[in-house]
Amino acid sequence: MRLILITWLFCALIATLGGTQASAGAVLDSVRERGYVKCGAGERHLGFVLRNSAGEWEGFDVDFCRAIAAAVLGDAMRARFFPVSNEQRLPMVQQGKVDVLYRTTTWTLGRDSLPGLDFAGVNFYDGQGFMVPRSLGAEKVADLKGRVVCVADHTTGSKNVVEYSKTHDLDFVVRLFASQDVLKNNVFLGKCDAYAEDISGLASIRAYNAPVPGDYVILPKAISKEPLGPVVRNDDDQWFDIVKWTLFATVEAEERGITSQNIDSFLAGEDVANRRFLGETAELGEALGLDPKWAYRIIKQVGNYGEIFERNIGPNTKVGLQRGLNDLWTRGGLMYAPPFR
CATH class of the missing domain: 3.40.190.10 (Periplasmic binding protein-like II)
Structure with missing residues (x-):
């Protein structure tokens, strides 16, 4: 029994030293x-x-x-x-x-x-927000009830949108995209009523990707914390x-x-x-x-x-x-x- 205990302690010591070294x-x-x-x-x-x-x-x-x-x-x-x-x-x-x-x-x-x-x-x-075409006339997130919201898959944003829609009874039609480029193309081709993304990302995309940046508005409310x-x-x-x-x-x-x-x-x-x-x-x-x-x-x-x-x-x-x-x-x-x- 003592031999087993000594062996166990020796192995534990080696493992500890190995972990420290790594x-x-x-x-x-x-x-x-x-x-x-x-x-x-x-x-x-x-x-x-x-x-x-x-x-x-x-x-x-x-x-x-x-x-x-x-x-x-x-x-x-x-x-x-x-x-x-x-x-x-x-x-x-x-x-x-x-x-x-x-x-x-x-x-x-x-x-x-x-x-x-x-x-x-x-x-x-950061915080997650929504960008919409100015022509949509939306001024707040509640104005998007029943609208098509496009968002990148495999992000915290996709979960935020689904949860927010359910919690606030907004009935978003959520479309998920694996490719950011395909997502942006859909937004600017008018296939999405709203684009959900971190607000910093929306500002960047509007500035650099929108055909006419002034045609798009970022709604004022952030729906999440995004550190x-x-x-x-x-x-x-x-x-x-x-x-x-x-x-x-x-x-x-x-x-x-x-x-x-x-x-x-x-x-x-x-x-x-x-x-x-x-x-x-x-x-x-x-x-x-x-x-x-x-x-x-x-x-x-x-x-x-x-x-x-x-x-x-x-x-x-x-x-x-x-x-x-x-x-x-x-x-x-x-x-x-x-x-x-």
């Missing part, structure tokens, strides 16, 4: 060895992810992937993007085919509890921390008034917290397994959260989104970074 930087080591970060991305979500006419990736989610590359590899351009469908995106993370998924993916309990997945924060607070953020495998605590704190670094910089343009002026200052954040001391980098200047490179090469937002989806872009919930907590928004100490 979570001790395997992804970081792989990224450094291959020389680039593998980012799962949207197929074509303008303002968030797009390959421009020069073949370069750009967009809100693209910049957050580039921030990881800047932190880990020293160069924001050392990120490669792998477009994945709604159906493929989470399995791609689970199977380790991408290092991180930045693809306007809603953080839900059901997804977060799936085997092999962790959400590493929220980079955009969007990065997803990683849950077997590497160090990589989870790196992705999470890279996002927080962009928010922290905006809170401190540090931008890609003025960052060097903060290096010579006497503010101890600023100097620690920008790597003038080593402790923050050491905690993540990175060099001291990791956060400095993120802001210098990619920008702070506000810069990333304004450049890609802000009021002066075609998407034209206001900060709203995505403003800093000091200005009434939800963006908040834990202390960097």
